Amino acid sequence: QKEVEQNSGPLSVPEGAIASLNCTYSDRGSQSFFWYRQYSGKSPELIMSIYSNGDKEDGRFTAQLNKASQYVSLLIRDSQPSDSATYLCALKVAGSARQLTFGSGTQLTVLP
């Protein structure tokens, strides 16, 4: 089992809809969770970080973390065509300086 699993997609939603991206992980020692957005040919861009159970909202983005069930999700409200990108889930184990462990990414397309 991969350490971080994401639905590979592609995921298509109409403009204005809610896009839901999910990520599960296997290491219970994971404590820091991140969502990155990556446009084709560009670098990953940090859009959300979440460290404790529950919801964290930032504009149209909401990250949800459930450590007991070992999943983290990202909701994008009022999706726009400019949100079309690959979304990468990443995590870090507490107290470790080693890498962010990335999922393989979910490709999102928002249809006008």
Next chain:
Amino acid sequence: EAQVTQNPRYLITVTGKKLTVTCSQNMNHEYMSWYRQDPGLGLRQIYYSMNVEVTDKGDVPEGYKVSRKEKRNFPLILESPSPNQTSLYFCASSWDRYGNEQFFGPGTRLTVL
């Protein structure tokens, strides 16, 4: 503007010819790291540094060297590049010494013939 810069952005070279990819950040970040991104394999860490003169291996360090002589700079050195090092390389930095909330540079696309 706060940023991570990498040079060159594109490089085509031949097997065995030593090269250096530079990385610099202007945010006074403690942590810096190098990743490579390959289709089907995702992002994988090569090396990281928690502070000046402190570096350690990531998951795929073979064939690479790094140094951290100054806080702002973290060059990646390929002493003898091989075709399997053809990849998209990203430098990243973080205010946090453990590397939470890493910010990525624009990437360097390397082709080794």
